[in-house]
Amino acid sequence: MTMKLSTDPSAATLLPIAKKEGISTVWDRHRAMQPQCGFGQLGVCCRICWKGPCRVDPFGDGPQRGICGADADTIVARNVIRMIAAGAAGHSEHGRHVALALQGVAEGRLPAYQIRDEAKLRAVAAKLDICTEGQDIPAIAAAVAKATLEDFQNQDHDAPCNWIEATLTKKRLERLQALHVLPHNIDAVITQIMGRTLVGCDADPVNLILGGIKGALADFNGMCLATELSDALFGTPSPVITAANLGVIKPDAVNIAVHGHNPLLSEVVCEVAGQMDEEARKAGAPAGINIVGICCTGNEVMVRHGIPLAANYLSQELALVTGAVDAMVVDVQCIMPSVSEIGACFHTAVITTMAENKIPGATHVDFKEETALESARRIVATAIEAYKRRDPRRVNIPDFKQTAIVGFGVESVVAALATLNAEDPLQPLIENIANGNIRGIALFAGCNSTQVAQDSSFVTMAKKLAANNVLMLATGCGAGSFAKHGLMTQEATLEYAGDSLKAVMTAIGTSAGLNGPLPLVLHMGSCVDNSRAVQVAVAVADKLGVDLDQLPLVASAPEAMSEKAVAIGTWSVALGIPTHLGTMPQVTGSAKVTELLTQTAKDLLGGYFLVELDPNLAADKLLEVIEERRKGLGI
Ligand code: XCC
Incomplete structure (x- = not known):
């Protein structure tokens, strides 16, 4: 039986053309790769030294240790945290480029760039506790760039990165500090992961995973600064009507x-x-x-x-x-x-x-x-x-495109809410969560993978969560999926949202001048912009006086693929968010690592991974989690 490759209508038009032209695509290469290596899928293949490659027999008959003596738990833990390090490196390097550009603008060296959003720059400075009184914009930009670049340079292990410290709830910071997983320097933490996973170093799976969590939080730190400084340089998103596909x-x-x-x-x-x-x-x-x-x-x-x-x-x-x-x-x-x-x-x-x-x-x-x-x-x-x-x-351009209303950063969400309550913009959102009109919030992130028919899991889950009155945010290729499939429209809200969610979205959208509801899924931006969703969550948590792991908030990467998604998923768990994966993570060869990430994490951090490949069941499970959280809050 052939699996459906994509639910994007453009693919159905163009794949036959590719075939006719003799062009091989990602789906052809996926098929040619079958069956994929079972050891790799379980994470028990070790290629860390040249005595190997080694692999542990998952059925218990063959070798249970690599040549150096590492068992499946060590091998799996080392492999997965190296993925986190790679993801963190990607995002943080992106962040560093933006920070250096801000520094260059401050020094007047980069004629192609300018500070397009001065208010955002000032807000960032305030957040980082930088005094701006009497300072002009270049001076503020220089100070912000300096404080940001310290996150790549600080050598004091006990002093957490500036950005993470300025971003999370106090309770979350204390909890992470107690576990010694708050990053002090993005580069150092990534280097430590590479160093501790060399042959003959850290063999303790728990210690390795804690190191990975620290790396994931360094990834989070890199994302926050990349998002916020990009806003200062290029403008903060606000709702705009465009198209996708x-x-x-x-x-x-x-x-x-x-x-x-x-x-x-x-x-x-x-x-x-x-x-x-x-x-x-x-x-x-x-x-x-x-x-x-x-x-x-x-x-x-x-x-x-x-x-x-x-x-x-x-x-x-x-x-x-x-x-x-x-x-x-x-x-x-x-x-x-x-x-x-x-x-x-x-x-x-x-x-x-x-x-x-x-x-x-x-x-x-x-x-x-x-x-x-x-x-x-x-x-x-x-x-x-x-x-x-x-x-x-x-030329064969498929006749498919969907309208998409996009550009929902924290500022624009707050501005929309402020049209209902100018004094206290978050109040309408909190009220509607408390009274159950909005059952909870789901953040959809992450990639497409050939393991899933393209976009199908995103769309299936979103429709079900919407019908159950869950407010949805999206970033990255998940946001791309929703945009292409028409779920970032007002019509989608009217068609798929449950009655109470529809009423709230309509009230906010109408008062914000959209002449109708907010779109069904709010597009927050790229992968690094997952930090925007965290900011909304932190603001709500602070206002309620609770921590992130008490909120009816879940995350999902139904079609996850990249090492960056491994890093994002892990920090999401570390922030206390139950995090769904719709593709099989390459860790199941170790019962210990699997248990750590899906169960023990819950006690340590409040967040945990929830793996469910069936999008319908995944939506049900997330709804259960949301209800459990509501119960915990007594709402
Ligand atoms: Fe998309 Fe960000 Fe994933 Fe890459 S990793 S496939 S979400 S483009 Ni962020």
Whole structure:
């Protein structure tokens, strides 16, 4: 029996075309990979030294220890925390780039950038306890950048990172401090994970997992600073109406897809594209330049500027199969190396931009913040050149796109609520949670995976949770799924929300001037913007005088795939949030590690992993958790 590959209607249109053209996609490669390695799936394959590879026999017949003597518990724990370190490294490096850019702006070295949201910069400074009285904007930016970069440099183990300290509830910080898992320095914590997992180091699975939790919290710290400083530089999201799915690609425009994660490049490309529109028209594209987004770079420019989203992770190759993408500009993370080969089947220029992220066969345009405008001009000019080579007979743009109302940062959620109660904006939200109109809040995050029919688990779970009056937030490719499937619309709220949720969403949306309800799922941004959802939760918890593990709040990554998702899921657990995974985590080869993450964590942290591959059952389980939490609060 063949499994359905994707529930995205664009895939049904484009996969037969890919097949006809002899282009292999992620789904073809998934099929060719079957059966996948059972040892790897269980996490019991160890490749940490060259005496190996070793693997522990899960049935108990063969070897129970690797050559060095490590058992399944040690091997699984080491493997999973190395994934956390990789995820944390990705997000934090992204954060460091943004912090360095802020520093460069403060020093007047980066002509392509400016502080677009001064109020946000001031708010960030206040949050970090930086005195701004009598200081001008460059001075404040310099102080904020300095305090942020300390989180990569501080050598005092007892002094937690500035950002995490400024972000969480007091009770949560105390609880994490007591477990010695508060990070003091992002780089150091990641390095420690790599060091302790070398051959012949930490063999205690509990100690290893605690080290992993610290790494995950370093990931959280990196995300918070990446989100907030990006807002100061590029603007804080506010609700905007846009569109999603491959139908946003235009047949009569020079189409540039921005793909990856870091907004430093895409922001400048968007700006320069506006200036070079006329050149595109002269080259024969009547609609000028059309920027579309893919993955989280797409989410970043979508929530800030309403740039339409063409694809989430699994359909990035299909964007190229439309034959109408003239340039795909990539920065970091989640870029399939196959894109350069597929681009070469068409006229598409696939352009890498980061020195540490190149792809064979792609064109590399080195991107540095100092010369961002020049690089962006080169990229846009390359796209216009490529457009001239486009073969209109090979253009197949699926006629699918959905409206999406996006851009719900903390500030815009609070602003919407303030239209109901200007004095105390959180009060209407809290009241409606307390009286049960909203049963709870679910944060959907994470990727697509070929282990799941694309987008299907997101959509199934969201519809069920909505019917049961759960307020939903989304980021990353989860947000992409909802946008593509029309769940970020007012119509979706009217169609799928339970009666009481619908009434609340309508009251808020109407008073906020949306002429109807809020969209069913609120798009908070990219993967690093999961920190926005935490901020909302912390504000609610503080107001109620409780900690995060008491709130009727759950998280879900129904189609998780990336090491970054492992890091995010783990900090979510560490913050006290029951966290669902809809794909099998590669830890089940160790009963001890599995128990730690799914049960012991509950006592230690209040949060825990809940694994359920069936999205219907997963939604039921999350509803149960929400009710259990409500009971705990006596509401
Ligand atoms: Fe999407 Fe962020 Fe996952 Fe990558 S990791 S597949 S959510 S683009 Ni964040």
